[in-house]
Amino acid sequence: MDEARRAKLAAWLPAGSEITAMSLMSGGAIQQNWLLDVLQDGVLHEWVLRTDSQATLTHSRPRAEEFALLTTAFAAGVTVPEPLMLCADALVIGAPFFIMRRVSGIAAAHRVVRSDTLGGGREALVRRLGQELAWVHSVRSDNAALAFLSPHPAVSPAQCFVDEMRGHLDAGRSPRPMLEWGLRYLERYAPPRGEIVLCHNDFRTGNLMVDDVGVTGVLDWEFAGWGDRHEDLGWFCAKCWRFGSAFEAGGIGTRAALYEAYEQASGVPVDDASVRFWEIAAHIRWAVIAVSQAERHISGTERSLELALTGHIVPDLECHIMQATL
Amino acid sequence: MSGLEQPGPADLLETARRLLLDEIASGLDGAARYKALMIANAMAIAARAAQAEPISELADAAKICADIRAGLHDDDALLGRRLLAYAEARRKISSKS
Numbered sequence: 001m002d003e004a005r006r007a008k009l010a011a012w013l014p015a016g017s018e019i020t021a022m023s024l025m026s027g028g029a030i031q032q033n034w035l036l037d038v039l040q041d042g043v044l045h046e047w048v049l050r051t052d053s054q055a056t057l058t059h060s061r062p063r064a065e066e067f068a069l070l071t072t073a074f075a076a077g078v079t080v081p082e083p084l085m086l087c088a089d090a091l092v093i094g095a096p097f098f099i100m101r102r103v104s105g106i107a108a109a110h111r112v113v114r115s116d117t118l119g120g121g122r123e124a125l126v127r128r129l130g131q132e133l134a135w136v137h138s139v140r141s142d143n144a145a146l147a148f149l150s151p152h153p154a155v156s157p158a159q160c161f162v163d164e165m166r167g168h169l170d171a172g173r174s175p176r177p178m179l180e181w182g183l184r185y186l187e188r189y190a191p192p193r194g195e196i197v198l199c200h201n202d203f204r205t206g207n208l209m210v211d212d213v214g215v216t217g218v219l220d221w222e223f224a225g226w227g228d229r230h231e232d233l234g235w236f237c238a239k240c241w242r243f244g245s246a247f248e249a250g251g252i253g254t255r256a257a258l259y260e261a262y263e264q265a266s267g268v269p270v271d272d273a274s275v276r277f278w279e280i281a282a283h284i285r286w287a288v289i290a291v292s293q294a295e296r297h298i299s300g301t302e303r304s305l306e307l308a309l310t311g312h313i314v315p316d317l318e319c320h321i322m323q324a325t326l
Numbered sequence: 327m328s329g330l331e332q333p334g335p336a337d338l339l340e341t342a343r344r345l346l347l348d349e350i351a352s353g354l355d356g357a358a359r360y361k362a363l364m365i366a367n368a369m370a371i372a373a374r375a376a377q378a379e380p381i382s383e384l385a386d387a388a389k390i391c392a393d394i395r396a397g398l399h400d401d402d403a404l405l406g407r408r409l410l411a412y413a414e415a416r417r418k419i420s421s422k423s
Contacts, residue, residue, distance in 0.1 A: 026357070166395070175387040178409050180394040188400065305364050312371055312420035318413035326406045 001034070005093045009049075012092050013085075016040055022049075031060070036099065048081065051097035061222055064088050067098040068145050069221045072198075077135040079215045105216040109206035113243045113251035119210040126253025128215050129208065130261030133236070136218070137229045137266060139198035146198070152226040158190035161231075161281055168288045173295065178318035182284045185325040191228070191274050199227040204241040205250040230271060233262070234278025239320055240286050240313075280324050287317040339373035374419045381415045384408075 001009070001022065010019050021037035025048075034049040051063065063086070070083040081100040088096050112118055119125030141152065153160055162183050169176055169183075201223035209217040235241070236250050237258070245251030249258040259270040294311025296302045333341070343366050351362035384390060390405070399405050 169391075175391040177384060177387050177390045177394065178413050180391040181399075181406065181409055184394050184397065184400070305361075305368060309364060309367055309371075315413050315416035315420045319410065319417050322406065322410040322413055326403065326410060 001093060008092050012087060013038065014040065020044070035102070046102040047084065047099050048102050049097055049099050051093060052095040063096045063098055065148050066221060068148070069224050070098075070100065072139055072143060072145050073136060073218070073221070076138050078132055078218055080219075080221075081217050103209060103217040105209040105211040107206060107209045107219065109204075109241075109243045109251070112205050112208070112210060113245040113247070118212065119214050119252075120212070122247065122253040123257045125210060125214070126247075126249045126257045127261035129236070129250065129252070130258040131265040132215060132218055133200070133203060133229075133232055134262050134265035134268075136200050136203070136232070137197040137268075141196055141198075141226050143198075149225055152196045154193075156190055156193035157196070157228040157231060158186060158277070158281070161285075162187045162190070165284055165288055168292065172291055173298075176287075176291070178322055179284055179287055182280060182321040182325055186277065186281055186284070189277065191230070191271070191277060194228055195268075196226050197229050198224065199229070199232045200224055201227070201232065201235070203232045203236050204238075205236075205243060205252060206241070208250075228274070228278070229266075229268070230274035231278045231281070233258070233270065233275045234280075235282045235285075237275060238279040238282035238286075240283055240317060276324075280321060283317045283320045283324075287314050287321070290314050290317070334376070336373045336376040339369045339376065343369040343373065370422060371420060378419050381412070381419075384412055 001024075006019065006022065010017065013019070018039040019036065020039050021035065023035050025033040025035060032051050032053050034051070036047040036049045038045045038047060050066070052060070067083050067086045070080050073080045074082055081103045084099045084101060086096075086098040087093075090096055106112060106118065116122060119128065139146070141149075155163075165179070165183055169179060200218065200221065202220050203218065207218070207220040208215060209219055237248055237255060242248070242251035247253050248255040255272075259272070259275075262268075262270055290310045290313045293307045294314075297304050297307040297311070346362060346369070347366050351359055351366065354362055390399075393399055394405075
């Protein structure tokens with residue numbers, strides 16, 4: 001960020017604010033995250049400024065919507081970086097941005113699933129995550145701040161999922177019989193439409209920041225939308241997000257602890273069969289995403305070894321899908 | 327393969343991968359180490375593919391897909407087992423066992 005933009009940012013901040021440090025965090029091809037230290041009345045605030053990269057090609061949720069999701073989640077008690085200020089005016093730093101309180105901890109999945117002590121220990125951490133999910137799901141579709149989220153169609157979330165995934169398969173370059181097989185299974189055994197709640201839709205180890213004591217931030221709200229609560233529970237428990245760990249709840253702890261804490265915090269019983277249904281769906285969804293990521297490499301849209309290797313996750317996912325449905 | 331000087335592609339890839347892992351990646355950290363491990367992973371997949379038996383493709387996969395979607399293979403355990411075997415054969419190459 002050049003001096004002119006930094007000066008405009010300083011002028012936009014509340015009176016008496018002085019920017020003492022500002023640096024771009026690594027990663028984030030689509031969004032930029034800036035570490036921002038601000039002195040206000042002698043008190044140092046450690047914040048993160050989140051904005052769009054200059055050359056954004058990929059469709060991404062607008063910053064104002066992400067800010068509204070974070071604000072709603074924070075008010076519902078979910079542990080998220082506290083959202084502080086939103087600037088929808090692109091003229092200040094060149095793109096809309098928001099500022100949130102900085103949180104610290106570790107999100108790296110392989111480190112989290114290997115640790116017996118992070119987050120206060122496996123059972124304490126997984127119980128806390130069950131509570132966090134319950135708080136996410138306490139948000140209902142009449143919430144005016146989230147009116148920008150597409151209303152959920154009248155069909156069941158399961159059938160909606162099947163229809164959406166079939167659309168992606170139809171647009172792909174190769175037939176995918178194992179994924180079709182899995183989708184047909186889901187269609188045949190789809191749970192009925194239940195209560196529609198706010199779903200995070202990417203609540204998994206790797207997107208959950210923890211420290212030695214507990215959860216410090218539920219991150220990455222890009223895919224949030226209305227759906228079935230079991231969809232988030234299934235995504236979290238799916239084998240593909242256990243990172244080689246034997247613990248069924250996110251590779252972190254036991255399924256029983258997750259369910260029990262979720263039920264206590266939400267007052268809603270967990271339907272184990274529905275969670276397992278959505279675990280099959282999770283493998284299909286991840287496979288469809290992996291296929292499309294590899295396609296970006298193969299087509300030349302974005303040549304990348306990481307994208308190329310993601311395509312090679314698909315056969316393993318297909319094996320899980322077939323084993324779970326035969 | 328006949329006519330090619332030896333060692334062949336699988337041997338070359340595996341030998342190069344060991345060198346990368348043992349003498350280069352071990353001295354790296356952070357993003358550079360992550361990239362080196364990705365390269366090693368890609369070489370391992372290519373090496374396994376170079377020495378694998380050919381995988382017999384599913385005949386008319388597009389029709390199988392359409393028929394599955396139309397419900398014509400509901401409870402068709404024979405097809406299910408064929409699909410699982412096909413996925414397992416591809417997994418042997420794409421993922422380390």
